[in-house]
Amino acid sequence: MEVTEVRLSLRNEDRLKAYATVTFDDCFVVRGLKVIRGDKGLFVAMPSRKMRDGSYRDVAHPINMDTRNYIQKIILDEYEKQLDKALELAKTTIVE
Numbered sequence: 001m002e003v004t005e006v007r008l009s010l011r012n013e014d015r016l017k018a019y020a021t022v023t024f025d026d027c028f029v030v031r032g033l034k035v036i037r038g039d040k041g042l043f044v045a046m047p048s049r050k051m052r053d054g055s056y057r058d059v060a061h062p063i064n065m066d067t068r069n070y071i072q073k074i075i076l077d078e079y080e081k082q083l084d085k086a087l088e089l090a091k092t093t094i095v096e
Helices: 065-095
Strands: 003-010 016-024 028-038 041-045 048-050 056-058
Touching: 003 065, 016 065, 028 065, 041 065
Parallel strands: none
Antiparallel strands: 003 016, 016 028, 028 041, 048 056
């Protein structure tokens, strides 16, 4: 299984930094992943649904750590790239 596309929608909220949509093998899409700033840094939260008791359960998630780490690394790498682009664009806009 390979991540073939990552699309991000950057946010500038306290903890929520981006929403992510990931395509696997050019044939399966998972929406609703989130880039979150936690106490120990950035991490990727899987898409979840609120249950009747107020708790949240993942709708889709990796079943082993290797896959979770793979998906998280790709999403966070793309997040850093897009954040750098946004900051560079902001700098050039301010300078002009």
